[in-house]
Amino acid sequence: MNTKKVTIQQTLLIGLMTFGLFFGAGNLIFPVFLGQQAQANYPQAFLGFILSDCGFILIGIASLCLSQTYHFKKLMTKLAPIPGKLFGTLLYLVIGPLILLPRLASVSFKMGLGSFIPEQYYFLAMAIYTAGYFVIVYRLSQDSRNIVSIVGKVFTPLLLVTLTIVFGLVFIFKMGSPTQPLNVTYQTSPILQGFLDGYNTMDALVSVIFGFIIIKAYQSLGINDAKQLAVESLKSSLVAVVLITSVYFGLVYLGATSLTIMDPMTNGSPILVKVVHHYLGDAGGLLLMVIVISATLKTAIGLMSSFEQGLSEIYPRIKSGYFNKFSAILSFAIAMFGLDFILMYSNYLLNFVYPVVFILILIMFVSPKFGDQSVYYRFSVAFAILPIICNVLAAANPGSQFDFVNQRIPLGSMGFGWLLPAILGYFIAFLRVKKSKT
Structure with a gap:
């Protein structure tokens, strides 16, 4: 057994890197909007948000360790070869140049x-800013060995210091008191709605x-x-989760107390802008620029590096350097269409990719108890794939026959119509494995 002592400093540094990788654009704006919508019920909504977001961060990382899946290629081989390759490509495109990278820049x-x-x-x-943004991301993501230093030692501390300034102003010079929730779901089911909102960060x-x-x-x-x-x-993941939870609380509280100085907003971005300008005027714009750039740039570096590493495993015959160049160029092109364009199609892709990833994570998580055979993954995804596709088509065509069917699938109205079929597929696979051992 090869064991080596890890120092507290190393644990904290990798924890800071982990926080930095996960805390991007969505993590900055979604909690603010949640706070403004939930108002007086922000503590319950915050709890649901944390259970969803941080809970799946821990489960996702733990699942890789528990199943000893240290490379993406091993994860994809648990599915059938061709579907695994296709889904792996789609997943990396979604977290890379199709959605997350251009969204961060925008x-x-x-x-x-x-x-x-x-x-x-x-x-x-x-155009000039976006081009420069992806040139920097491309250059800094070239050497994965530098990610710990770049993210953990530079951008994360910068983000935490600037956010601390804002939170200090919000808590000391209070804008106002929360009122009645603006959204009825936060009034009747704040924990559940907060839990569902946690998916928006894409941390899971x-x-x-x-x-x-x-x-x-x-x-290393x-x-x-x-x-x-x-x-x-x-x-290190617990270090990151403690930091994420602390920052989320500050952002949720900021949103919950913001209605005194503004009308209700449609997303968290203008809320944060108005609050910072309320306290610091034009100087607040400069501080917010530092916050947003440091929050998004470090996550973009991790995503582009992951894109290259993942696709290099899926397509080993292609020179790895080409993937980052492709990612940077495509991300720039899509970002130039604007944030609204990205959001227009992103939900459909996410509604397909998310459930499959959840299934993979949950099976890996229980693998030490029940085994890690490929049949578990293949049966679970196969049984869930039709409800997943139905949910995507229902979201794209409200009121259609797909929407009608989706509403009648157990948990389908909540977007979880795939869950029970996946469990059924897993149970049948379990019986099959058990029978093969007798």
Whole structure:
């Protein structure tokens, strides 16, 4: 058994890196909007949000360690070869140039530099900023060995310091008191709605992808024993979760007390902008720019690095350097269409990818007890795939026959119509494995 002592400093540094990887654009704006909508019920909504977001971060990373899945290729081989390859490609495109990377660039420009640009120069400024953004991300993501240092030592501390300034102002110079919830769901079921809102951050989706980076960071320290990898990875993940929870509370509270200085907003971005300007005026715009750039840039570096590593495993015959170039160019092109364009199609892709990732995570999580045979993964996904497709089509065509069917599938109205079929597929696979051993 190859064991090596990990220092507290190393644990904290990888924990800061883990926080930095997960805390991106969505993590900054969704809790703020949740707080404004939930108002007086923000503590319950915050609890549901944390259970969903942080809970799946821990479960996702733990599942990789418990199943000893240290490479993406091993995870994909648990599905049939061709479906595994296709789904793996789609997953990395979703967390890379199709959705997350262009979304990070668009949000950082819109909330930062974009607020200072006159309308007639807005598109040109966005093009220059976005091009520069992806050049920086591309260059810094080239050497995965630098991710711990870049994210953990530079961008994460910068983000935490600037957010602490904002939260200090919000808590000391209170804007007002929360009122009645603006949304009826936060009035009747604040914990459940907060739990569902936790999916918007996409942390559950990227927990598996970033989990590989965390494992690789410990392996670079000479940690190769499976049990020690699991223990150390969870230690750093807990450091990250404590930080994420603390920042989320500040953001939720900010949103819950913001109605005194503004009308209700449709998303968290303008709420944060108005609050920072309320306290600091034009200087607040500069501080917010630092917050947004440091929040998004570090996550983008991790995502682009993961994109290259993942696709290099799926397509080993293609030179790995081409993947990051492709990712940077496509991300720039899509980002130039704007945030509304990205959001228009992202939900459909996420409604397909999310459930499959959840199934993989949950099976890996229970694998030490019930086994890690491929049949569990293949049967569970096969039984769930039709309800997943039905849910996607229902979201795209409200009131259609797909919507009608989806509403009648157990849990379908909540977007979980795939859950019971997946459990049924797993149970049948379990019986099959048990029978083969007798």
